[in-house]
Amino acid sequence: MSVLSFAQGNAVAIIRIVLSIILLCSLSGQALAGEVKIAVFPSNDPAKLQEVMDVLAEYLSEKTGDDVTAVVTRDYDELADRLRNRSVDIAWINTLNYIRIKDEIPSIKYIATYMEKNEHTGRIMPYYQAYVLALSNSTIRSLDDLRGRRFAFTDESSTSGYAYPALMLRKMGIDPRRYFRKVFFLKQHDRVIEALLRGSIDGGAVSDGTYFTAVDRAGDKFAILAKSDPIPLDAIVAPPDSSAEFVEKYRQALVSMPSDHSFCHTMKSVLGWSAAGFDVRGDSFYDTAREALK
Amino acid sequence: MSLKNKLLLLILAPIAVLCVVNILCVERVADRFEVAMREHREQDATAVARSIEGLIERQCNAAVNLSKPQEIRNAVQAADNEVLYGWSESFTNGVDSVSFADTQGLVLSRAPDEFRFGDNVSNTNWFGAALETGTFCGTARVDGFESMVCARRVSKYDDVPIGVVCVATRITPELLGRFVPNHTVILKYTGDQVVRSGSAGDTIAMSTPLVIPRKGFRGAGFFSLEYLPDQYQRQLVGLKRNVVVSGVVAASVTLLALVILLSRQIGPYSTVVDHVLGYARDAMSLNELRERLVRLRARPSREFGRIVDALIRMVDVITGNFKRIEEYNDRLTVLANTDTLTGLQNRKRMDEILESEIQRAERYGSPLAVLLADIDHFKRINDRHGHQIGDQVLTVTAFVLNSGSRSVDQVGRWGGEEFLIVAPGIDGEGAAAFAEKLRVAVSKASFPCGESVTISVGATLLKPDDSAHSLVGRADSALYEAKNAGRNAVRLALHC
Numbered sequence: 001m002s003v004l005s006f007a008q009g010n011a012v013a014i015i016r017i018v019l020s021i022i023l024l025c026s027l028s029g030q031a032l033a034g035e036v037k038i039a040v041f042p043s044n045d046p047a048k049l050q051e052v053m054d055v056l057a058e059y060l061s062e063k064t065g066d067d068v069t070a071v072v073t074r075d076y077d078e079l080a081d082r083l084r085n086r087s088v089d090i091a092w093i094n095t096l097n098y099i100r101i102k103d104e105i106p107s108i109k110y111i112a113t114y115m116e117k118n119e120h121t122g123r124i125m126p127y128y129q130a131y132v133l134a135l136s137n138s139t140i141r142s143l144d145d146l147r148g149r150r151f152a153f154t155d156e157s158s159t160s161g162y163a164y165p166a167l168m169l170r171k172m173g174i175d176p177r178r179y180f181r182k183v184f185f186l187k188q189h190d191r192v193i194e195a196l197l198r199g200s201i202d203g204g205a206v207s208d209g210t211y212f213t214a215v216d217r218a219g220d221k222f223a224i225l226a227k228s229d230p231i232p233l234d235a236i237v238a239p240p241d242s243s244a245e246f247v248e249k250y251r252q253a254l255v256s257m258p259s260d261h262s263f264c265h266t267m268k269s270v271l272g273w274s275a276a277g278f279d280v281r282g283d284s285f286y287d288t289a290r291e292a293l294k
Numbered sequence: 295m296s297l298k299n300k301l302l303l304l305i306l307a308p309i310a311v312l313c314v315v316n317i318l319c320v321e322r323v324a325d326r327f328e329v330a331m332r333e334h335r336e337q338d339a340t341a342v343a344r345s346i347e348g349l350i351e352r353q354c355n356a357a358v359n360l361s362k363p364q365e366i367r368n369a370v371q372a373a374d375n376e377v378l379y380g381w382s383e384s385f386t387n388g389v390d391s392v393s394f395a396d397t398q399g400l401v402l403s404r405a406p407d408e409f410r411f412g413d414n415v416s417n418t419n420w421f422g423a424a425l426e427t428g429t430f431c432g433t434a435r436v437d438g439f440e441s442m443v444c445a446r447r448v449s450k451y452d453d454v455p456i457g458v459v460c461v462a463t464r465i466t467p468e469l470l471g472r473f474v475p476n477h478t479v480i481l482k483y484t485g486d487q488v489v490r491s492g493s494a495g496d497t498i499a500m501s502t503p504l505v506i507p508r509k510g511f512r513g514a515g516f517f518s519l520e521y522l523p524d525q526y527q528r529q530l531v532g533l534k535r536n537v538v539v540s541g542v543v544a545a546s547v548t549l550l551a552l553v554i555l556l557s558r559q560i561g562p563y564s565t566v567v568d569h570v571l572g573y574a575r576d577a578m579s580l581n582e583l584r585e586r587l588v589r590l591r592a593r594p595s596r597e598f599g600r601i602v603d604a605l606i607r608m609v610d611v612i613t614g615n616f617k618r619i620e621e622y623n624d625r626l627t628v629l630a631n632t633d634t635l636t637g638l639q640n641r642k643r644m645d646e647i648l649e650s651e652i653q654r655a656e657r658y659g660s661p662l663a664v665l666l667a668d669i670d671h672f673k674r675i676n677d678r679h680g681h682q683i684g685d686q687v688l689t690v691t692a693f694v695l696n697s698g699s700r701s702v703d704q705v706g707r708w709g710g711e712e713f714l715i716v717a718p719g720i721d722g723e724g725a726a727a728f729a730e731k732l733r734v735a736v737s738k739a740s741f742p743c744g745e746s747v748t749i750s751v752g753a754t755l756l757k758p759d760d761s762a763h764s765l766v767g768r769a770d771s772a773l774y775e776a777k778n779a780g781r782n783a784v785r786l787a788l789h790c
Contacts, residue, residue, distance in 0.1 A: 184375045200410055
């Protein structure tokens with residue numbers, strides 16, 4: 001019997017099988033064609049983040065063969081939401097929210113940790129720091145001078161823009177709500193720099209990357225009033241029911257990115273982040289943060 | 295009224311009427327235009343007020359819309375600059391600034407100047423009013439600029455204030471310019487400074503205050519409208535002036551020209567009339583009239599010259615006629631006084647002469663002699679030789695008698711063959727001699743009858759109280775004596 005006659009004879013059955021496979025595949029949440037959506041949290045100008053993430057998406061598409069697209073969420077809540085309801089396949093999430101979400105959804109899959117090159121030491125590390133800045137030409141020389149003044153965090157969900165600096169202030173006996181005259185939330189790190197330069201605030205908390213970029217851009221106009229403990233860098237995660245193959249595939253893709261890849265250059269040029277690739281550190285890497293933010 | 299004045303009136307009256315009508319018409323048009331302008335301006339004012347109200351409405355709506363959403367209320371409480379700025383940005387169309395402040399007056403966000411905040415606005419009137427009463431709508435200083443402001447209190451739970459939102463638009467010439475319908479209307483705002491929608495270089499035709507009809511609008515300054523004179527209005531005013539001026543000028547020029555023209559053209563005619571009337575009234579002689587007419591002939595008009603020439607010719611004709619009349623008169627007089635046959639003065643004339651000579655002699659006391667001569671046997675000559683010869687005899691006798699007399703003597707034919715001679719200044723002797731001379735002259739003269747002709751002469755002298763009748767009577771008596779004495783004789787009567 002020929003293949004054709006076999007097919008003809010069992011056409012209906014063949015169609016049934018094919019449809020079932022498609023159904024199964026779609027139930028698993030991953031299209032056969034490999035459409036992957038990666039979401040990132042809005043720590044900076046969404047347009048810039050989009051630009052940068054598009055480069056990452058392209059890199060991942062090349063590496064994995066999937067059709068990867070990037071999306072910038074409105075805020076941290078949306079990112080967490082989308083992870084919960086599986087409307088994204090990968091999420092680039094900052095430390096604070098990783099800890100929170102991992103706490104809420106323990107089965108979330110850790111893929112990798114983002115790494116940066118420390119401008120100070122030149123070493124590539126999965127750590128960064130939070131700085132409290134003031135303008136060097138102001139009368140403010142220390143955190144003491146900030147009493148009764150105007151201060152800015154970025155976002156309550158920001159690790160370096162809020163969590164670590166607030167922790168640092170509390171450790172010094174400073175309750176931000178009472179100590180400062182007013183506490184603003186400016187959402188994006190660059191906005192804190194801009195507000196500082198414009199004299200609308202007297203002190204602000206930003207990431208070290210933001211500081212270095214600001215110095216490059218506007219000159220060394222800033223005084224670092226305090227530095228935080230090293231903060232674990234962002235985690236790349238996948239929703240709970242992602243397959244192990246999927247996780248491994250993307251882990252490999254990320255980790256194999258050279259530290260001087262165009263993605264890293266774009267990160268630096270557009271966002272001012274000294275991106276230097278990814279490393280696998282595991283969930284326990286974030287325990288120090290858990291401790292600090294308890 | 296003289297012709298001149300009549301003409302003046304006749305020509306000026308219509309011009310005056312025309313001018314007055316013109317002026318009235320233009321006045322009426324100008325008035326109607328004025329009314330229309332005023333209405334138009336009222337409409338403009340209404341439009342401007344509505345425009346301003348539109349902006350106020352938009353601002354107040356924006357303020358209301360920015361004070362209500364929960365996300366905003368949360369952001370105000372949390373001092374979330376980014377959320378507040380994001381909301382504010384979408385309301386910055388058409389206004390200059392949208393800002394949020396907390397209850398202490400600290401600015402939480404400002405749009406469109408994204409990174410300028412953290413300053414304090416608690417000492418502004420709009421902040422205090424909005425925080426206390428819930429809204430502020432009016433003009434106030436925002437960021438150092440006088441602006442149209444709408445501020446609203448932001449509350450949580452609708453009664454606990456957490457901040458104020460402020461929507462403001464600076465009062466600039468450009469803003470004011472957006473409210474006016476055209477460049478002839480200038481919107482003026484008088485606050486700390488004066489701001490105008492356009493330059494007021496030209497004169498202002500009208501200025502009216504503008505009331506913003508919105509309830510509760512608190513203006514630190516006030517609005518007013520200034521109107522530039524409309525170009526048509528300006529033209530109309532110019533036209534009015536032109537009509538009046540040209541009317542007056544036309545009337546004056548016409549009057550002047552008329553007066554001059556009439557004086558020059560009609561005057562002479564009046565003068566002529568005056569002269570002629572003067573002559574008619576006997577105030578001047580014909581010669582004077584002629585002289586004056588000749589003097590008038592030098593005037594410009596040809597027609598007038600012809601009239602004057604005609605008059606002069608008429609005067610000449612009259613003068614000629616008068617002369618002729620005089621001549622005829624003279625001739626008539628002569629004829630009346632002359633005896634046709636002899637050429638001597640006739641009886642009537644001799645009567646007159648007698649009277650006048652007697653009077654003269656009596657006045658000057660000078661003597662006067664009267665001779666009466668009669669041709670002897672005249673009837674016989676007439677019968678013998680015929681009347682024609684008789685006439686000739688008479689004529690010759692007259693001639694002889696005349697030739698024989700002095701120039702002062704008056705010789706006249708007294709009767710058929712009688713002749714009277716009045717000789718002034720001659721006394722008795724002279725008279726006798728004179729009479730004798732005459733007798734001899736006649737007797738020696740040759741007559742056409744062939745025979746000799748003689749005369750008898752009676753002479754007398756004037757006596758006091760003599761009349762012509764008594765004088766001649768005495769001469770006649772003397773003649774009678776001479777005739778009785780045989781004819782060809784002279785007798786003198788010296789007494790009665």
